Amino acid sequence: MEQLVAELKKMLPFKETTAPGDIVLIAAKQPQMLLYAVVGEIVRDETRKAEWWHVTLHLLSIPMQTVVWTLRTPQFTGREIFTMGGEGRFVQAVRLEGRPPGPVDQGQGNKRDQRPGLRIVK
16 A cells, blocks of 8 residues: 555645645555545534544445545544554645635635634634
8 A cells, every 4th residue: 555655646736734615645455546526514523532524425436426425634644544344544635736825714714714624623
């Protein structure tokens, strides 16, 4: 899995962060797959002491599917290869050139300037 991730990082322009609306690349060892997904919500898992997040992913596959994975920040930002069911997984947002800026919130500046993708829901 490490070799695959190293090759992907040479081929694709990845982002350091992941926020709702980003497109991520998901790589899995078993079943062997590479696919894209659009990030939906990223919501704090309040049932755990450590920082875990419920990350909603809209898989761009046929048929399209929506999944919610509970991950730590390094796992959904490409800093860590992780396992699900004992099999390796990798997730990281892809940088799209020429992408228009995110929505502006009435004089408060670009929402992406705020702590993107993270919110605490009580």
